[in-house]
Amino acid sequence: MTLTELQAARDKALAALVKAQQVSSGATSVTQRSVEQLQKSIAILDREIAAASSTSTSVIGVLYSREGL
Numbered sequence: 001m002t003l004t005e006l007q008a009a010r011d012k013a014l015a016a017l018v019k020a021q022q023v024s025s026g027a028t029s030v031t032q033r034s035v036e037q038l039q040k041s042i043a044i045l046d047r048e049i050a051a052a053s054s055t056s057t058s059v060i061g062v063l064y065s066r067e068g069l
Contacts, residue, residue: 003052010045013038 001009017038024030 001048001052003049006045006049006052010042010049013042013045017042 016033017035
């Protein structure tokens with residue numbers, strides 16, 4: 001998935017998280033995924049977005065000395 005697609009999927013998951021978990025109207029009832037499942041999906045998307053949008057976060061240190069160590 002591209003970065004834009006990942007961010008759109010994350011936005012969709014966040015919107016689903018905000019909505020009610022169960023909607024009932026007369027004899028009809030619709031149940032959405034649990035909050036835990038949605039949070040796991042968002043966490044996975046966050047990792048994928050970070051991987052797609054950033055470079056290495058490693059810190060490289062260099063030590064210079066005129067004399068041997």
